Amino acid sequence: MEHNSFFKQCLIVLCVSFPFLANVRNGGRFFHEKGVWNYTTMLLREDLNMLILGAREAIFALNLDDITVNWSVTNNEQTDCSYKGKDATNDCKNYIRILHKINDGRMYVCGTKAFIPTCDYMVSLINLTLEGKQEDGKGKCPFDPSQRHTSEMVDGVLYSATSFNFMGSEPVMMRSSEESIRTEISSTWLNEPNFIHMAHIREGESNPEGDDDKIYLFFSETAVEYDSYTKMDVSRVARVCKGDLGGQRTLQKKWTSFLKARLDCPVPNKNLPLLVQDVFHLCPSDWSTCVFYAVFTPQLDSSQYSAxxxxxIEDIKSVFSKGKFMAPVTIETSFVKWVMYSGDVPDPRPGACIDNHAREMGITKSLELPDKTLQFIRDKPLMDQAVKALGEKPLLVKRGAAFTRIVVATATALDGTSHQVMFIGTKSGSVLKAVNYGGEMVIMEEIQLFEPSEPVKILRLSNTKLYVGSDVSVAQLSISECGRYHTCLDCVLARDPYCGWDLNADQCSTINSTHRTSTVIQSLSYGDASQCPQIGTCIISLNLQTVCSGRNNKSNI
Known part of the structure; x- marks a missing residue:
């Protein structure tokens, strides 16, 4: 059994108690504990050089001497849960769903706790310990372990999007603080949503208009704006302002800044819009450079294309700050149709944060907003215009197993240019590694990590490693596994921005600042391997096999 840096401080006795899978497959190293399932919540603590891993009834701190905390339900809790009609064996357990670092270095953890969502604080000193300061997790953590949810810790305050009740019929986006605030329980605001991702963007630090930080929420929901005989879902992005305190009379303790818009990901010959499954954002410098990368899958299983x-972020901001609103119109006393609103829009603009314009009007907080503005946003939080995708087309469309998760890393090539490398998890347990070169998408490799019946449920990215979680185990991969390319042709034709053929070392090496273009070969835009040393006569066949005479040099790209 091979030990590795993923658990490099693991003592021998602990390695027996918490074994790796016996084999190391496709460069991935694996961890699972017998009898523990659902490795789908992760928190990277690079300050402590460890991965906090939430599973069913257990929390693992990989790299600590005492690497697990058991947080299971009591017999009474399990019995009560089963009396309410839930499956005692599967549903009535404690699935860890929230793990966040807070300002003092502790961690905030929440679990479903047999349909009684509960939160606690956790510390990591010599070992991993729950403090026993249990809090009500309602509105923070889902009741149902199978329900999608999302959360974000912003300056020590938890923002969450989940269901507020046992039945799952009250979806809510809320902030848990002394100034607790939430969405209205209204289909106009959230209509049978499937929450996907939340992101805090620190816009307030450098916005010339004196605008506030934003919290963006990505989700899908049943559309209200389309005339259809059957239910149709659409993808959305919503946003609220960090400094929102609710209204004084109208929208008391409710968001005054909640706006939502449709996300457009156009795939040719698809009648129904694809639905967002995961989102990852990159901000190369300040907030204005942020880009959100999202994976989409079809609404119907009959289609096999993912995108x-x-x-x-500027395009999202433009829709919310300049776009038209939609408004409900009652037709024939019963049917409600949503149409573009063409009337007067109150000032300050509904849904806007408190900015320089509002301050010039004498408004310094949302509690001072006029009722006219608040009533407008209460009834009309939906924008008419959709947010267009970058280039108004997908970066990647692929037939095969549905995409489930995405993370994006930035790689610096040999010539100093930056490239965004996408790692995409699939429903069949594999991970794709892909990059876009001037509009041409190159899939460098697809690594099968889990059995085809075990979907990738979570991806997390550190500086050099990718962590992949499923129901059965967690895997660690290097994001720059250049050693898998054994020849110069393989190395160059892979067009991997992390890798180049080192002529001095006669191997495919990870690009670093010490490499010079005179001694390393890399060709990302064209995959030109003509600079590779002549070994014999090489032909690249139509099935992408490189066959060379003169030496045994046959490989698959």
């Missing part, structure tokens, strides 16, 4: 679309 990746990207969205600039």
């Amino acid at each position: 990746v679309c990207a969205y600039k």
Whole structure:
């Protein structure tokens, strides 16, 4: 059994108690504990050089001497849960769903706790310990372990999107603080949503208009704006302002800044819009450079195409700050149709944060907003215009197993240019590694990590490693596994921005600042391997096999 840096401080006795899978497959190293399932919540603590891993009834701190905390339900809790009609064996357990670092270095952890969502604080000193300061997790953590949810810790305050009740019929986006605030329980605001991702963007630090930080929420929901005989879902992005305190009379303790818009990811010959499954954002410098990368899958299983679309934050901001609103219109006393609103829009603009314009009007907080503005946003939080994808087309469309998760890393090539490398998890347990070169998408490799019946449920990215979680185990991969390319042709034709053929070392090496273009060969835009040393006569066949005479040099790209 091979030990590795993923658990490099693991003592021998602990390695027996918490074994790796016996084999190391496709460069991936694996961890699982017998009898423990659902490795789908992760928190990277690079300050402590460890991965906090949430599973069913257990939390693992990989790299600590005492690497597990058991947080299971009591017999009474399990019995009560089963009396309410839930499966005692599967549903009535404690699935860890929230793990966040807070300002003092502790961690905030929440679990479903047999349909009684509960939160606690956790510390990591000599070992991993729950403090026993249990809090009500309602509105923070889902009741149902199978329900999608999302959360974000912003300056020590938890923002969450989940269901507020046992039945799952009250979806809510809320902030848990002394100034607790939430969405209205209304289909106009959230209509049978499937929450996907939340992101805090620190816009307030450098916005010339004196605007506030934003919290963006990505989800899908049943559309209200389309005339259809059957239910149709659409993908959405919503946003609220960090400084929102609710209204004084109208929208008391409710968001005054909640706006939502449709996300457009156009795939040709698809009648129904694809639905967002995961989102990852990159901000190369300040907030204005942020790009959101999202994976989409079809609404119907009959289609086998998945897509990746990207969205600039400036385009999202423009829709919310300049776009038209939609309004409900009652037709024939019963049917409600949503149409573009063409009437007057109150000032300050509904849904806007408190900015320089509002301050010039004498408004310094949302509690001072006029009722006219608040009533407008209460009834009309939906924008008419959709957010267009970057380039108004997907970055990638692929037939095969549905995409499930995405993370994006930035790689610096040999010539100093930066490239965004996408790692995409699939429903069949594999991970794709892909990059876009001037509009041409190159899939460098697809690594099968889990059995085809075990979907990738979570991806997390550190500086050099990718962590992949499923129901059965967690895997660690290097994001720059250049050693898998054994020849110069393989190395160059892979067009991997992390890798180049080192002529001095006669191997495919990870690009670093010490490499010079005179001694390393890399060709990302064209895959030109003509600079590779002549070994014999080489032919690249139509099935992408490189066959060379003169030496045994046959490989698959």
